[in-house]
Amino acid sequence: MLKHTISELKEALICLEAGQVTLPYPFQPHPPEGEFRGKPVLNSRKCMSCGACANACPARLISIQDNGSIRTLSFNLRRCTFCGLCRDACPQEAITLSSQFELSTVTPEDLSIHAEFGLVNCRECGKVIGTQRQVALVKDKLQTCEPGFDDTGYVDLCNSCKRRAFIHNPALLMEVKA
Amino acid sequence: MKKMIFCDISRCDNCGECVSACAREHYGRNSMFIQPVSDFFIPANCRHCEHSPCVEVCPTGACSRTDSGVVSIASMKCVGCQLCAIACPFGAIWFDALDKVSRKCDECKERLAYDLEPACVKACVPQHALVYGEYEDLLKDARDRGIHLNISRAGGGSGMLIRIPAGIDKEGG
Numbered sequence: 001m002l003k004h005t006i007s008e009l010k011e012a013l014i015c016l017e018a019g020q021v022t023l024p025y026p027f028q029p030h031p032p033e034g035e036f037r038g039k040p041v042l043n044s045r046k047c048m049s050c051g052a053c054a055n056a057c058p059a060r061l062i063s064i065q066d067n068g069s070i071r072t073l074s075f076n077l078r079r080c081t082f083c084g085l086c087r088d089a090c091p092q093e094a095i096t097l098s099s100q101f102e103l104s105t106v107t108p109e110d111l112s113i114h115a116e117f118g119l120v121n122c123r124e125c126g127k128v129i130g131t132q133r134q135v136a137l138v139k140d141k142l143q144t145c146e147p148g149f150d151d152t153g154y155v156d157l158c159n160s161c162k163r164r165a166f167i168h169n170p171a172l173l174m175e176v177k178a
Numbered sequence: 179m180k181k182m183i184f185c186d187i188s189r190c191d192n193c194g195e196c197v198s199a200c201a202r203e204h205y206g207r208n209s210m211f212i213q214p215v216s217d218f219f220i221p222a223n224c225r226h227c228e229h230s231p232c233v234e235v236c237p238t239g240a241c242s243r244t245d246s247g248v249v250s251i252a253s254m255k256c257v258g259c260q261l262c263a264i265a266c267p268f269g270a271i272w273f274d275a276l277d278k279v280s281r282k283c284d285e286c287k288e289r290l291a292y293d294l295e296p297a298c299v300k301a302c303v304p305q306h307a308l309v310y311g312e313y314e315d316l317l318k319d320a321r322d323r324g325i326h327l328n329i330s331r332a333g334g335g336s337g338m339l340i341r342i343p344a345g346i347d348k349e350g351g
Contacts, residue, residue, distance in 0.1 A: 048259075050257075050258075050259035050260060050261070051258060051259070051260070052257035052258055052259045055257065055258040055278035055279075056257065089257045090257075091237030091238060091257060091259050091261075092237075129264060130260060130264050134259075134260065134261060134264055135264060137235075137261065138231075138235050138261055138264045138265045141234055141235045141261075141265075142231055142234060142235065142265060145234040147229055149231060149332065154267045155264060155265065157269075158269070159263070159266075159269035159271075159272060160213060160269060161269070162266070162267060162268060162269030163211065163213035163220060163222040163268060163269040163270075164213055164215050164220070166267055166268050166330065167215075167220075167342055167346065169267070171332075172267050172268070172330060172331065172332055173328045173329070173330055173331075173340070173342070174328060174329050174331060175326065175327075175328050175329075176317065176326075176327040176328060176329050176339070
């Protein structure tokens with residue numbers, strides 16, 4: 001009996017020597033380390049709503065809907081697997097994966113992201129060609145590249161109107177000196 | 179200089195052989211289109227511009243120009259952002275909603291490797307609206323026949339030789 005108590009006391013001493021081995025996590029915040037992939041965050045200032053993330057998402061939780069002159073980009077994060085493919089696909093680097101991992105909530109709105117973007121319609125036929133930011137980005141890139149494209153007036157035309165309109169544009173059709 | 183396509187708009191009669199040949203060559207996804215304009219039909223494919231707007235705007239480097247002058251989209255790198263389709267002045271790039279990538283004419287790279295002409299040119303047999311050849315040869319041939327040629331281009335580079343017929347609607351389009 002005494003022998004047994006002594007061995008128990010010894011074990012208790014060993015445990016005390018080791019100090020605290022578990023984390024105080026629920027009582028103190030515990031930031032994850034390194035390349036942790038948590039809740040996706042959309043920077044709607046950078047986003048141009050091109051749909052690359054929606055194409056890449058394996059859980060199909062990113063939806064893009066055109067309604068009138070507004071394009072709505074929405075994330076339904078309840079299905080998110082935190083794979084990070086949307087971040088990798090984004091050409092604007094507008095999506096980042098935060099370190100937030102405590103996602104349980106009583107308000108479902110916390111797990112969705114909505115962003116609205118203005119659409120550009122073809123100036124001839126009215127067909128949707130893209131968002132205002134996409135068109136502005138294309139114009140910007142074309143004017144600053146080398147050699148610059150002086151005339152980017154064709155950018156706000158749809159494909160079939162472009163196929164017709166290029167014959168009227170002297171910048172796109174040059175007569176060959178025979 | 180690189181070989182290019184010469185397109186005689188007055189000869190095209192919208193038979194659609196080039197479109198179906200393109201679809202056969204590219205697993206059902208044709209990047210060749212025919213656009214009716216007043217009484218004429220414009221075969222609308224990629225011009226492979228020397229300074230291509232699509233290559234300039236592509237954020238991932240999927241749209242690139244090879245040394246032989248062919249502009250093509252590598253579907254494995256394409257994220258489907260459609261910037262190239264907006265930037266193309268000729269409406270030659272379209273978005274494949276099934277595969278979620280942009281697609282365009284690659285001048286039948288596989289056929290060119292075997293020294294064959296592109297499938298659309300091969301299919302345009304009775305009309306000869308599309309002819310494939312060296313720039314100088316095409317120009318000389320046109321000079322012999324006494325016709326005016328235009329070059330379809332973007333950003334100062336060479337593209338595709340085109341004959342614009344006189345009767346085409348210059349204003350309305």
